[in-house]
Amino acid sequence: MSEAPWLTIIGLGEDGLKGLTAASQSALDSTEIVMGPARHLALLGDLPCETIEWPVPFAEGVQQLLSLRGRRVVVLASGDPFWFGAGAVLARHLDPHEWQSLSTSSVFSLVANRLGWPLETTLCLGLHAAPLTRVRPHLATGLRLIVLLRDGAAVRDLADYLGEAGFGETSMTVFEALGGPRERVTEMQAKALPDTTFQHPVCVACDILGAGAAVPLASGRPxxxxxxxxxxxxxxxxxxxxxxxxxxxxxxxxxxxxxxxxxxxxxxxxxxxxxxxxxxxxxxxxxxxxxxxxxxxxxxxxxxxxxxxxxxxxxxxxxxxxxxxxxxxxxxxxxxxxxxxxxxxxxxxxxxxxxxxxxxxxxxxxxxxxxxxxxxxxxxxxxxxxxxxxxxxxxxxxx
Structure with missing residues (x-):
C-alpha cells in the first residue's frame, strides 16, 4: 500500500469554508498545519491547527514548506491550483506520492459561466506575475479574453495598454472577489474606465474590439x-x-x-x-x-x-x-x-x-x-x- 501524501493542496474560492468539498474539509480537519496567503487564511477564520502565512516573494515559501516534510500540511491556493496557480510550482519540488490536489471551480470557469462564454474558445491568461504584453500576439477584434491580474491597479494598466494598441473600444467586465461576499462586478469600455479603485483579487473579461493591428498568424510578419x-x-x-x-x-x-x-x-x-x-x-x-x-x-x-x-x-x-x-x-x-x-x-x-x-x-x-x-x-x-x-x-x- 502506498504511503499517504503529507501535503494536500486545496483550491479555495472566495466563499471560504462554504465552497469546500467534503474531501477538502476532511483534509483540513485532519491536518497539523495550514499554510497560505493571509487573504486565504482569513477566508477560513479561526482554525484549530497551526497556521503559517505564505511569505512574499512566493519562492521563499517553497523552502519553508519543504522543511515541514513528514508532517500533515495543507497549502491553500485559489480555485484550481493547476490553472495559472501555485500547484505546478509546488509539484516541481515534490515526488508524485508526496502530494494531492483538491480543486474547486477556477475563476476562468466562474467567469465563463457568468457571461455565457464557451471556455474552449476563450483565451485564459494568468498575468498576476507576468507582463501585460503577453496578450499582444492574440489581440484581434472578436477575441474573448479572461485574464487574472496582480492587483486592482493593474485593471487601469490593462485598459491603457488596450487603448495604446488600438483596442480602446474593448468591453471590459471587472470581477472583484468573485463568488464571495465582497463580490463586485463592473462593466465599461477600456477607453472609458471609471474613476474607481478595484480590490484584489481581480479578474477581467475582455471582449476585444477596435481598429488596432493584429499580429499575423503566419511566419514572416511584416x-x-x-x-x-x-x-x-x-x-x-x-x-x-x-x-x-x-x-x-x-x-x-x-x-x-x-x-x-x-x-x-x-x-x-x-x-x-x-x-x-x-x-x-x-x-x-x-x-x-x-x-x-x-x-x-x-x-x-x-x-x-x-x-x-x-x-x-x-x-x-x-x-x-x-x-x-x-x-x-x-x-x-x-x-x-x-x-x-x-x-x-x-x-x-x-x-x-x-x-x-x-x-x-x-x-x-x-x-x-x-x-x-x-x-x-x-x-x-x-x-x-x-x-x-x-x-x-x-x-x-x-x-
Missing part, C-alpha cells in the same frame, strides 16, 4: 513589427527560414547573430512550449532584441550578449540553430563538433565569402543549398520595373 537598425532578416526570407527551421513543440532554438531578434521571436510565436536563445555581440542590438521580444509578448526569449562560438559554451542544447550573422569557418566547425546528432542547422549567406563557406560546408556535411532571389516593383521613370535585392544562399542540414 518588418514593421520589429524595431531594427537595418540588420534584420527581411520578411520573405524570414518566412522561408522559419520553414527550413521547422519548429516542433518543446524545442529550443539558437539564433546566432540576432540583429533585431526577428527569427528567435517568430520561432517563439509559433507555439507556447518553444524556447529560444539569441546570441548577439553588440550590446545595443541585444537591448533592442529584448525590447522587441517584450513588445510582441515573448519575453521568455533569452538574449546573450557575446560573440559565437565562445558565447555558446554552457547554453542549454538546441534542437535547431540559425546563423544569420557572424558566419565563419570557425563557428561552423564548432557547431559541427559540439552539437548533438539530429540538430537542424540553417545558415543564410549574402556575401560571396560566406556563400563560399556554405558551398564548402554542404560538400562536407551534405544538406540542401538554395539560392533565393527576390525582386520588387518600383517606379522606373514614368513606368515601373523590377528591382532585385541581394540574393541569399541558404544551407539547411540535419547534423
Amino acid at each position: 518588418d514593421t513589427w520589429f524595431d531594427n537598425d537595418g540588420q534584420i532578416t527581411k520578411q520573405p526570407i524570414r518566412a522561408l527560414t522559419l520553414s527550413a527551421l521547422a519548429p516542433h513543440p518543446f524545442e529550443h532554438l539558437w539564433d546566432v547573430g540576432g540583429g533585431s531578434g526577428s527569427i528567435g521571436i517568430e520561432w517563439l510565436l509559433c507555439h507556447p512550449t518553444l524556447q529560444a536563445t539569441t546570441i548577439e555581440p553588440r550590446p545595443d542590438r541585444a537591448a533592442r532584441i529584448t525590447a522587441n521580444a517584450a513588445s510582441l509578448g515573448v519575453d521568455r526569449l533569452r538574449v546573450v550578449t557575446g560573440a559565437a562560438p565562445e558565447a555558446l559554451v554552457g547554453l542549454d542544447a538546441p534542437q535547431a540553430v540559425f546563423i544569420g550573422g557572424g558566419l565563419s569557418e570557425n563557428l561552423l566547425h564548432w557547431l559541427v563538433e559540439n552539437l548533438a546528432a539530429g540538430t537542424r542547422l540553417v545558415a543564410n549567406a549574402v556575401t560571396l565569402e560566406t556563400e563560399a563557406l556554405l558551398l564548402q560546408a554542404q560538400e562536407h556535411h551534405g544538406g540542401e543549398l538554395m539560392r533565393l532571389e527576390l525582386s520588387r516593383s518600383e517606379p522606373l521613370g514614368p513606368r515601373r520595373g523590377w528591382k532585385a535585392s541581394y540574393p541569399i544562399v541558404q544551407w539547411s542540414v540535419t547534423l
Whole structure:
C-alpha cells in the first residue's frame, strides 16, 4: 500500500469554508498545519491547527514548506491550483506520492459561466506575475479574453495598454472577489474606465474590439513589427527560414547573430512550449532584441550578449540553430563538433565569402543549398520595373 501524501493542496474560492468539498474539509480537519496567503487564511477564520502565512516573494515559501516534510500540511491556493496557480510550482519540488490536489471551480470557469462564454474558445491568461504584453500576439477584434491580474491597479494598466494598441473600444467586465461576499462586478469600455479603485483579487473579461493591428498568424510578419537598425532578416526570407527551421513543440532554438531578434521571436510565436536563445555581440542590438521580444509578448526569449562560438559554451542544447550573422569557418566547425546528432542547422549567406563557406560546408556535411532571389516593383521613370535585392544562399542540414 502506498504511503499517504503529507501535503494536500486545496483550491479555495472566495466563499471560504462554504465552497469546500467534503474531501477538502476532511483534509483540513485532519491536518497539523495550514499554510497560505493571509487573504486565504482569513477566508477560513479561526482554525484549530497551526497556521503559517505564505511569505512574499512566493519562492521563499517553497523552502519553508519543504522543511515541514513528514508532517500533515495543507497549502491553500485559489480555485484550481493547476490553472495559472501555485500547484505546478509546488509539484516541481515534490515526488508524485508526496502530494494531492483538491480543486474547486477556477475563476476562468466562474467567469465563463457568468457571461455565457464557451471556455474552449476563450483565451485564459494568468498575468498576476507576468507582463501585460503577453496578450499582444492574440489581440484581434472578436477575441474573448479572461485574464487574472496582480492587483486592482493593474485593471487601469490593462485598459491603457488596450487603448495604446488600438483596442480602446474593448468591453471590459471587472470581477472583484468573485463568488464571495465582497463580490463586485463592473462593466465599461477600456477607453472609458471609471474613476474607481478595484480590490484584489481581480479578474477581467475582455471582449476585444477596435481598429488596432493584429499580429499575423503566419511566419514572416511584416518588418514593421520589429524595431531594427537595418540588420534584420527581411520578411520573405524570414518566412522561408522559419520553414527550413521547422519548429516542433518543446524545442529550443539558437539564433546566432540576432540583429533585431526577428527569427528567435517568430520561432517563439509559433507555439507556447518553444524556447529560444539569441546570441548577439553588440550590446545595443541585444537591448533592442529584448525590447522587441517584450513588445510582441515573448519575453521568455533569452538574449546573450557575446560573440559565437565562445558565447555558446554552457547554453542549454538546441534542437535547431540559425546563423544569420557572424558566419565563419570557425563557428561552423564548432557547431559541427559540439552539437548533438539530429540538430537542424540553417545558415543564410549574402556575401560571396560566406556563400563560399556554405558551398564548402554542404560538400562536407551534405544538406540542401538554395539560392533565393527576390525582386520588387518600383517606379522606373514614368513606368515601373523590377528591382532585385541581394540574393541569399541558404544551407539547411540535419547534423
